Amino acid sequence: MDKIQTCNYCEKGENLDNLMSKIIELPYSIVYLFKNQQHHGRCIVAYKDHKTEYFQLNAEENAGLFADVSLTAQALYNIFHPTKINYATYGDLVPHIHVHVVPKYEGGPNWGTPWEEEPKKFLSDSEYQDLIRQIKTEIEKLQQDGMGK
Amino acid sequence: MDKIQTCNYCEKGENLDNLMSKIIELPYSIVYLFKNQQHHGRCIVAYKDHKTEYFQLNAEENAGLFADVSLTAQALYNIFHPTKINYATYGDLVPHIHVHVVPKYEGGPNWGTPWEEEPKKFLSDSEYQDLIRQIKTEIEKLQQDGMGK
Numbered sequence: 414m415d416k417i418q419t420c421n422y423c424e425k426g427e428n429l430d431n432l433m434s435k436i437i438e439l440p441y442s443i444v445y446l447f448k449n450q451q452h453h454g455r456c457i458v459a460y461k462d463h464k465t466e467y468f469q470l471n472a473e474e475n476a477g478l479f480a481d482v483s484l485t486a487q488a489l490y491n492i493f494h495p496t497k498i499n500y501a502t503y504g505d506l507v508p509h510i511h512v513h514v515v516p517k518y519e520g521g522p523n524w525g526t527p528w529e530e531e532p533k534k535f536l537s538d539s540e541y542q543d544l545i546r547q548i549k550t551e552i553e554k555l556q557q558d559g560m561g562k
Numbered sequence: 563m564d565k566i567q568t569c570n571y572c573e574k575g576e577n578l579d580n581l582m583s584k585i586i587e588l589p590y591s592i593v594y595l596f597k598n599q600q601h602h603g604r605c606i607v608a609y610k611d612h613k614t615e616y617f618q619l620n621a622e623e624n625a626g627l628f629a630d631v632s633l634t635a636q637a638l639y640n641i642f643h644p645t646k647i648n649y650a651t652y653g654d655l656v657p658h659i660h661v662h663v664v665p666k667y668e669g670g671p672n673w674g675t676p677w678e679e680e681p682k683k684f685l686s687d688s689e690y691q692d693l694i695r696q697i698k699t700e701i702e703k704l705q706q707d708g709m710g711k
Contacts, residue, residue, distance in 0.1 A: 465646070466635060466636075466639065466646075466647055467628065467631060467632040467635055467649065468632045468633070468635050468636035468639065468709075470632070472625075472629060475625070475628050475629060475632050476621075476624070476625030476628065476629070478628075479616065479624050479625065479627075479628040480621060480624060480625070482616060483616040483617045483619070483624050484617070486615060486616055486617050487615075487617035490615065490617065496654070497614070497615075497653060497654045497657055498615055499650070499651065499652045499653070499654070500616070500650065500651045501648070501649065501650035501651070501652075501676070502648065502649045502650070503648045503650075503676055504646060504648070505645070505646045505648070505666050505668075505673055505674045505675075506674050508646055517654050519654075524654055525654045525655050526654075527650070527652055527676055560617075
């Protein structure tokens with residue numbers, strides 16, 4: 414796959430590690446737990462290859478990416494029971510295709526508006542590991558049930 | 563298709579008309595021009611049926627929706643040459659699946675951040691009609707070239 418050495422998602426180095434932790438590799442993407450857990454369960458689904466717009470993917474790749482996003486969202490829904498899930502690809506400054514998957518809770522932060530990054534909420538290492546384990550387990554269970562194929 | 567009578571996207575009435583204008587119907591969605599044209603070319607791709615999370619779609623429907631989104635983004639890119647396109651599904655309060663497709667321009671509004679709704683920018687009727695015609699024509703051209711199938 415194409416790699417761009419100045420791209421956080423391609424480098425997979427310290428810049429990325431400061432922001433998120435890998436949960437699982439899916440057919441077309443890697444799922445990360447976002448360290449700012451202001452929105453409980455927030456993840457990022459990053460396309461494996463360095464592409465910057467959906468239309469740079471062929472039909473199979475585009476369908477595959479969004480199958481991965483759907484699978485991730487289903488897992489978050491099953492575990493955390495959010496009221497709604499928000500999904501966004503921005504990337505003006507980090508254009509490698511990545512989808513923010515953000516559980517929203519009625520009465521919780523930014524309910525009814527696009528989410529803000531502040532105030533940030535960080536967890537302990539063991540709390541991150543627990544979330545990663547839960548999400549990974551649920552994704553694998555859904556895959557065994559035939560989702561995301 | 564399922565319709566919910568209290569949903570703007572299902573009703574297709576005055577509430578929707580105040581916010582956006584139909585451009586074209588695609589296989590899985592309807593593409594609208596957003597009236598607030600602060601970000602030149604901003605559209606919404608609304609799923610035809612009343613579903614509220616991507617994982618409520620089967621694999622074919624999910625792939626079809628994102629083929630429509632990709633086709634729309636390609637058309638906007640070809641016409642307006644944005645630096646980057648942003649894509650988002652929020653919907654805490656209007657949960658019917660719809661994807662904001664927002665061209666972003668380096669040096670323009672909200673470059674490098676998620677977009678804001680303010681300050682709004684409205685156009686004349688003839689300017690809206692001109693944008694609708696351009697986008698519809700480009701989408702149809704791409705379809706004839708085999709995209710979005």
